[in-house]
Amino acid sequence: MLIRKPSDIQPSEITAESMYRERRRFLGLAAAGFAAAAGGALLLPRPALPALPGRFDNLRPGPYSSGEAPNSYEDITRYNNFYEFGTGKEDPARYAGMLKTDPWSVIVDGEVEQPGRYTLEDLIKPHALEERIYRLRCVEAWSMVIPWVGFPLGDLLKRFRPTSRAKYVAFTTLHDPEQMPGQRRAILDWPYVEGLRMDEAMHPLTLLAVGLYGQVLPKQSGAPLRLVVPWKYGFKSIKSIVRISLTEQMPPTSWNRSAAHEYGFYANVNPAVDHPRWSQKRERRIGELRKRETLPFNGYGEQVASLYSGMDLGKWF
Ligand SMILES: Nc1nc2c(c(=O)[nH]1)N[C@H]1C(S)=C(S)[C@@H](COP(=O)(O)O)O[C@H]1N2
Numbered sequence: 632m633l634i635r636k637p638s639d640i641q642p643s644e645i646t647a648e649s650m651y652r653e654r655r656r657f658l659g660l661a662a663a664g665f666a667a668a669a670g671g672a673l674l675l676p677r678p679a680l681p682a683l684p685g686r687f688d689n690l691r692p693g694p695y696s697s698g699e700a701p702n703s704y705e706d707i708t709r710y711n712n713f714y715e716f717g718t719g720k721e722d723p724a725r726y727a728g729m730l731k732t733d734p735w736s737v738i739v740d741g742e743v744e745q746p747g748r749y750t751l752e753d754l755i756k757p758h759a760l761e762e763r764i765y766r767l768r769c770v771e772a773w774s775m776v777i778p779w780v781g782f783p784l785g786d787l788l789k790r791f792r793p794t795s796r797a798k799y800v801a802f803t804t805l806h807d808p809e810q811m812p813g814q815r816r817a818i819l820d821w822p823y824v825e826g827l828r829m830d831e832a833m834h835p836l837t838l839l840a841v842g843l844y845g846q847v848l849p850k851q852s853g854a855p856l857r858l859v860v861p862w863k864y865g866f867k868s869i870k871s872i873v874r875i876s877l878t879e880q881m882p883p884t885s886w887n888r889s890a891a892h893e894y895g896f897y898a899n900v901n902p903a904v905d906h907p908r909w910s911q912k913r914e915r916r917i918g919e920l921r922k923r924e925t926l927p928f929n930g931y932g933e934q935v936a937s938l939y940s941g942m943d944l945g946k947w948f
């Protein structure tokens with residue numbers, strides 16, 4: 632069956648993902664000339680798309696996208712790590728609704744010529760948004776394929792004119808226990824912080840994400856602005872960012888602070904180096920039963936291995 636009538640479709644099926652697939656299929660059909668051949672009439676009974684707030688249009692496909700099938704919208708938004716809302720994988724989907732993402736602003740400071748407090752709009756508007764399908768691999772040995780919407784972090788940083796002393800970029804998540812109940816407990820040293828070396832931050836693979844599946848980021852995924860560093864462990868991909876500081880010294884990172892012998896600043900997806908408590912050779916793609924081999928640099932080695940040439944990544948983990 633090519634096209635279903637609205638009455639054939641259960642409300643539970645009308646998800647962002649199914650709409651996304653539907654739209655893709657529609658575009659595919661149109662491109663293949665089916666629409667013209669069918670006189671367009673065949674396309675009319677498509678389910679009407681409910682008006683979604685914050686859909687991005689005219690996304691162009693970005694470079695380095697994975698050719699793999701993305702995980703479902705449900706998998707991506709119901710199985711999350713966001714300790715500000717609890718340590719259970721389903722806690723963020725349950726509790727992140729408490730987070731107020733509008734208005735939102737980000738402080739940019741440190742080694743830049745143009746420091747300031749920028750609104751979300753100031754940050755995003757000058758950039759052409761892209762869709763990039765990237766793998767995300769958690770250090771806990773699960774992975775997902777996610778169609779992000781975003782733009783390269785490096786393009787944003789250039790706008791603030793880093794000084795010659797800028798060697799690292801430090802990121803900070805919102806700290807507000809009123810909105811983030813997980814912060815009422817000392818699970819981590821709040822606020823959550825992460826960092827990149829300048830060349831990692833400027834690498835064209837490094838994305839600031841503002842959406843997924845063509846829509847505004849859901850809160851559990853790090854709305855309204857999060858980092859995505861696809862060749863690193865998921866934990867480097869800090870969510871709900873309120874501060875970006877360029878620094879001369881290597882900044883602290885939350886997971887290094889909490890377990891320094893397990894997570895270093897350069898923590899990487901390295902199947903050849905076991906985590907102190909488990910092997911890193913394989914991973915489970917969410918939604919699959921059989922495990923996959925974990926790839927060095929999460930499969931992005933060709934693009935990024937040179938950033939670490941000469942470094943012993945067993946030592947500089
Ligand atoms: N602020 C903040 N950012 C965070 C985390 C967190 O707990 N708090 N968890 C990290 C971890 S461990 C992973 S694997 C990814 C998960 O991203 P996802 O929920 O979009 O899959 O987010 C990372 N970013």
Ligand SMILES: [Mo]
Nearest residue numbers: 769770865866
């Ligand atoms: Mo993770």
